[in-house]
Amino acid sequence: MKAADVVRGVWEAMEARDWARARSLLSDDLVTDWPQTRERIRGGDNFIALNSAYPGDWHITVEETLGDGDRAAVRATIVNGAETFHASGFYEVRDGRIVRAVELFADPGTPPYDRSRWAERY
Amino acid sequence: MKAADVVRGVWEAMEARDWARARSLLSDDLVTDWPQTRERIRGGDNFIALNSAYPGDWHITVEETLGDGDRAAVRATIVNGAETFHASGFYEVRDGRIVRAVELFADPGTPPYDRSRWAERY
Numbered sequence: 001m002k003a004a005d006v007v008r009g010v011w012e013a014m015e016a017r018d019w020a021r022a023r024s025l026l027s028d029d030l031v032t033d034w035p036q037t038r039e040r041i042r043g044g045d046n047f048i049a050l051n052s053a054y055p056g057d058w059h060i061t062v063e064e065t066l067g068d069g070d071r072a073a074v075r076a077t078i079v080n081g082a083e084t085f086h087a088s089g090f091y092e093v094r095d096g097r098i099v100r101a102v103e104l105f106a107d108p109g110t111p112p113y114d115r116s117r118w119a120e121r122y
Numbered sequence: 123m124k125a126a127d128v129v130r131g132v133w134e135a136m137e138a139r140d141w142a143r144a145r146s147l148l149s150d151d152l153v154t155d156w157p158q159t160r161e162r163i164r165g166g167d168n169f170i171a172l173n174s175a176y177p178g179d180w181h182i183t184v185e186e187t188l189g190d191g192d193r194a195a196v197r198a199t200i201v202n203g204a205e206t207f208h209a210s211g212f213y214e215v216r217d218g219r220i221v222r223a224v225e226l227f228a229d230p231g232t233p234p235y236d237r238s239r240w241a242e243r244y
């Protein structure tokens with residue numbers, strides 16, 4: 001199983017609330033960093049526990065994945081009620097399981113200053 | 123030049139304020155989306171104009187790049203005075219130039235609820 005398929009599998013299993021499937025694609029000693037909040041989640045079990053307890057009726061759309069040897073990246077959209085997060089993740093995979101993850105969650109907003117000379121809104 | 127090297131080249135050229143170098147790695151008809159603000163930047167020239175005018179004494183560290191055929195992804199940290207952004211970008215490259223980009227900028231913050239049972243702070 002290619003690294004990008006492992007990563008896609010985890011995100012799609014989370015969307016399906018198939019926690020056993022998601023867990024099967026994570027190493028026991030997975031280390032996940034969320035640098036925005038400087039949180040580190042140690043272990044596949046804690047990753048599943050935290051994500052399965054995440055509040056709200058959230059839904060994931062995997063926008064794209066890339067694989068490069070034993071590494072992979074994902075871009076996904078997460079809609080949680082009225083909130084939307086633009087997520088990205090960067091991973092290392094070994095023996096079909098993720099061993100290292102860095103995940104980012106970008107919030108929507110308005111342009112912080114006027115740059116309409118160069119950028120249109122869509 | 124591999125897709126990941128093109129992408130790294132653009133980010134490193136921006137850090138060096140070598141705008142001619144950065145521009146040489148962008149297609150004339152590059153389309154860049156910033157989905158958080160729903161901004162679309164059409165053209166390599168507008169990409170350079172917007173980024174070169176971005177306020178502040180910002181500095182980029184490229185944390186990692188991945189390449190997958192004609193696609194690439196980057197994770198970077200941008201420090202702009204007291205602000206830090208955790209950036210990610212997903213790209214398509216053709217003939218050594220980026221033709222399509224989606225870029226995300228994640229802000230630091232505090233955990234939105236107590237999840238310290240599963241995640242340590244670092």
